[in-house]
Amino acid sequence: MKIFEGNKYSFTNKKDVQCPAEKFLYRQQLGNTLSDVMHNHKSDIVSKIREVANIHKYRRRLKGKCIEHDSLYMSLRLCFEYEINEKELAQNLLLEMFICEGNLDTIFSILLPGHVIKTLSSVKRYTNLLYPGFMSKTMRKKLVESFHFYLRQICETREKLTNGECDIIDRPFEITELHNPLSAAAVCRDPEMVEVLLRYGANPFFRLGEENRFDPFESLIKGLNSIFIFNNSNFNSETKDALTEEGRRGLICLDTFMRGVWSVSFDASTHINTLENGDDSDKKLEEQKSYGLNPKLADMFDYKHYMGVRSLQHVCRCSIRTTLSKNSPTLPSEIEKLPLPPSIKAYLDLKSN
Known part of the structure; x- marks a missing residue:
């Protein structure tokens, strides 16, 4: 013993x-x-x-x-x-x-x-x-x-x-297949761990199971939606303060997620979207996948900025990271070797916006 x-x-x-x-x-x-x-x-x-x-x-x-x-x-x-x-x-x-x-x-x-x-x-x-x-x-x-x-x-x-x-690093836990490392960090709204995982190439859009369209990014969005819904309820001040802190941490995680993705499709409308012409193929679902935002959450950040083509600077960051990831299993180490100023290396390594 x-x-x-x-x-x-x-x-x-x-x-x-x-x-x-x-x-x-x-x-x-x-x-x-x-x-x-x-x-x-x-x-x-x-x-x-x-x-x-x-x-x-x-x-x-x-x-x-x-x-x-x-x-x-x-x-x-x-x-x-x-x-x-x-x-x-x-x-x-x-x-x-x-x-x-x-x-x-x-x-x-x-x-x-x-x-x-x-x-x-x-x-x-x-x-x-x-x-x-x-x-x-x-x-x-x-x-x-x-x-x-x-x-x-x-x-x-x-x-x-x-x-x-x-x-x-994307593999789901065997003890709980609904989560993998990145989605677990997102659910716990842990900015430091989210950043470390993304820096090393964790996929924010990795599907957790063949029949499950749930992914780490959606784990974060659903959690934030819930926080902003409940924070509008008649809870005592202590509970509301706790929810506010959780929301703050979640928004930091969201900002970190955005650093490493090309673009994200958001939907802040209150109506339900359905597929037309009865086409429910996986391909069309993939193309139309968007993340629904609670209106109160949508007001907290400029979500339209992340839809479609973003700045040339961000496109360059994503392109460089994609290229480096093909040549090295450890992105941060490969970025550190580049003959660039520290501020640019920090930007490429998702440490800053």
């Missing part, structure tokens, strides 16, 4: 640890900032992590499937804390996780609402390893930084993780 002690992960049963490398890693404390002492200890950590990855691969091949992944998640977290930028090392850890579990839901689990994580014991257990203190507001900055690190490693390995299906 394993227990959590604050940010330190410890064991009550020594039999749970099966090799010296794992014993070494389990003695480390998670949730720390790299110090001089830790830096001097870095080479030992790297060698032990490499050993753990190899041992896990051996066990998996020997038994067919390994169900104990604590050491893998612990190792990936230590790669972040010790600023270990050896791509091959992190990629091996991710591949082992993916081969055994068939997904990387645990890494993206931090995007789900807290109550969902709490109700799934295995998810909570691994989430605590990857994101120590993830429920604490004081750990928020560290949480975003660690997620950014994991996502960068995932994107470096994305070709090996797609498994012939959709892009790994």
